Amino acid sequence: MxxxxxxxxxxxxxxxxxxxxxxxxxxxxxxxxxxxxxxxxxxxxxxxxxxxxxxxxxxxxxxxxxxxxxxxxxxxxxxxxxxxxxxxxxxxxxxxxxxxxxxxxxxxxxxxAFPTDAADSVFFGPDTYRMADAAVAHVQARTRPVGRAVDIGCGTAAGAIAVAKRAPEAEVLGVDINDTALRYAEINVALAGVNRVRAVHSDLLSGVDGAFDLIISNPPFMIDPGSRTYRNGGGPEGNELSLAVIAAAADRLAPGGSLVLFSGTGIVAGRDPLRAAAAARLTGTDLTWTYREVDPDVYGEELDTDAYRDAERLAVVVLTATRAG
Incomplete structure (x- = not known):
C-alpha cells in the first residue's frame, strides 16, 4: 500500500x-x-x-x-x-x-454512494433485501418452473439475480428507466456470473414483449416533493407506481404466473390506502391475491415531514397475485 x-x-x-x-x-x-x-x-x-x-x-x-x-x-x-x-x-x-x-x-x-441525492441515484438497502427474499421464497414455493421472469424497476438487479439463481432454466429480464441503474445491473450480473439475466431499458413493461411466469418489483413508494426517480412513488399517497405494476401484471402474466410486489404505504387513521387501491385494481381480474405487512413501522423519520403529516406510521408490504392456470 x-x-x-x-x-x-x-x-x-x-x-x-x-x-x-x-x-x-x-x-x-x-x-x-x-x-x-x-x-x-x-x-x-x-x-x-x-x-x-x-x-x-x-x-x-x-x-x-x-x-x-x-x-x-x-x-x-x-x-x-x-x-x-x-x-x-x-x-x-x-x-x-x-x-x-x-x-x-x-x-x-x-x-x-451515500447520500443518494441525485435524480439518477441507484438505491440499495433493507428494502432490497426484503424484496429479494420475498421473490426467492415465492420461487422456492412454486410447484411449476419459471420459464420467463422480469424485475420491474430492477435498480441493481438484486431481485433478478436472486431469481435467476433459483430458476436455472429461466430467461430473466431486469427493466428500468434509469440508465445508471442499467449499467450497474450489468456489472452486478457479471459479478454474479448469471448470464441469463438481461438488463433492458423499459418503462414498466412497455419495452419488452410477451408474457411472464413471474413478475417481481420493488418500485419507489415514497411521497417525495423532490420527485427523485428512485424514490418518488407518484400520486398524493406515493402509490401510483405500485398500482401501475399491478395493472401491467394483470395484462402480462402467463397462465399460472405470479406477481410479487414489495412496496410501502403510509397508514392514515388505521387505513391502508395502498391495500384499498390494490383491491379496487384487482377486482374483476382473474388474479387471486394476498397482501401482508412485512414490517408495520419503518422510516419513522418521514413522519416529521409535511408529506406524511397525516400518517401515523409507514409500513412495508408484500402483495402476491396469481393467475389461474
Missing part, C-alpha cells in the same frame, strides 16, 4: 471502459473478502455522524459507509480502478468513492 497515487486529470473514460473498470473493482473486492450490509439512510447518517467515523480507515468505510479517505487507505490498484470507472471524487487531498458495494445472497452489488 502506497501514498503516492494521483488521480487522472484527463477526460472521463469512455462508458464501456468505465463499466469494465468498475466490474474489475467489484471482482477485486470479492477477492479481498469484502462484505457490507447496507442500512437505512437514517441509520447510515447517525453512524457516520460519530466523531470516530469522520474519515475512512478500511475498505468497508470507503465502499460501504461512503466516508472520505486520504491517500494510503486504499491500495493503488483499487484507486486506479475507481478513477478509471469515473467513480473517484477528489477534494484537495481527500477522496470519496461515488459508488458503494453491498452484500446479499453471497454476491456483491454496486450502487450509488
Amino acid at each position: 502506497t501514498t503516492t497515487y494521483t488521480p487522472a486529470t484527463a477526460a472521463t473514460a469512455p462508458s464501456a471502459s468505465a463499466v469494465a473498470a468498475l466490474l474489475r473493482l467489484g471482482e477485486a473486492l470479492k477477492e479481498l473478502g469484502y462484505r457490507f450490509t447496507t442500512v437505512t439512510p437514517a441509520t447510515h447518517l447517525r453512524v457516520n455522524r460519530r466523531s470516530a467515523n469522520a474519515s475512512a480507515r478500511d475498505l468497508r468505510d470507503v465502499f460501504g459507509w461512503s466516508r472520505p479517505f486520504r491517500p494510503g487507505v486504499l491500495p493503488d490498484r483499487l484507486m486506479e480502478l475507481l478513477d478509471a470507472g469515473g467513480a473517484l471524487e477528489r477534494d484537495g487531498g481527500v477522496y470519496r468513492s461515488r459508488v458503494r458495494f453491498s452484500s446479499y445472497d453471497d454476491e456483491l452489488f454496486i450502487h450509488s
Whole structure:
C-alpha cells in the first residue's frame, strides 16, 4: 500500500471502459473478502455522524459507509480502478468513492454512494433485501418452473439475480428507466456470473414483449416533493407506481404466473390506502391475491415531514397475485 497515487486529470473514460473498470473493482473486492450490509439512510447518517467515523480507515468505510479517505487507505490498484470507472471524487487531498458495494445472497452489488441525492441515484438497502427474499421464497414455493421472469424497476438487479439463481432454466429480464441503474445491473450480473439475466431499458413493461411466469418489483413508494426517480412513488399517497405494476401484471402474466410486489404505504387513521387501491385494481381480474405487512413501522423519520403529516406510521408490504392456470 502506497501514498503516492494521483488521480487522472484527463477526460472521463469512455462508458464501456468505465463499466469494465468498475466490474474489475467489484471482482477485486470479492477477492479481498469484502462484505457490507447496507442500512437505512437514517441509520447510515447517525453512524457516520460519530466523531470516530469522520474519515475512512478500511475498505468497508470507503465502499460501504461512503466516508472520505486520504491517500494510503486504499491500495493503488483499487484507486486506479475507481478513477478509471469515473467513480473517484477528489477534494484537495481527500477522496470519496461515488459508488458503494453491498452484500446479499453471497454476491456483491454496486450502487450509488451515500447520500443518494441525485435524480439518477441507484438505491440499495433493507428494502432490497426484503424484496429479494420475498421473490426467492415465492420461487422456492412454486410447484411449476419459471420459464420467463422480469424485475420491474430492477435498480441493481438484486431481485433478478436472486431469481435467476433459483430458476436455472429461466430467461430473466431486469427493466428500468434509469440508465445508471442499467449499467450497474450489468456489472452486478457479471459479478454474479448469471448470464441469463438481461438488463433492458423499459418503462414498466412497455419495452419488452410477451408474457411472464413471474413478475417481481420493488418500485419507489415514497411521497417525495423532490420527485427523485428512485424514490418518488407518484400520486398524493406515493402509490401510483405500485398500482401501475399491478395493472401491467394483470395484462402480462402467463397462465399460472405470479406477481410479487414489495412496496410501502403510509397508514392514515388505521387505513391502508395502498391495500384499498390494490383491491379496487384487482377486482374483476382473474388474479387471486394476498397482501401482508412485512414490517408495520419503518422510516419513522418521514413522519416529521409535511408529506406524511397525516400518517401515523409507514409500513412495508408484500402483495402476491396469481393467475389461474
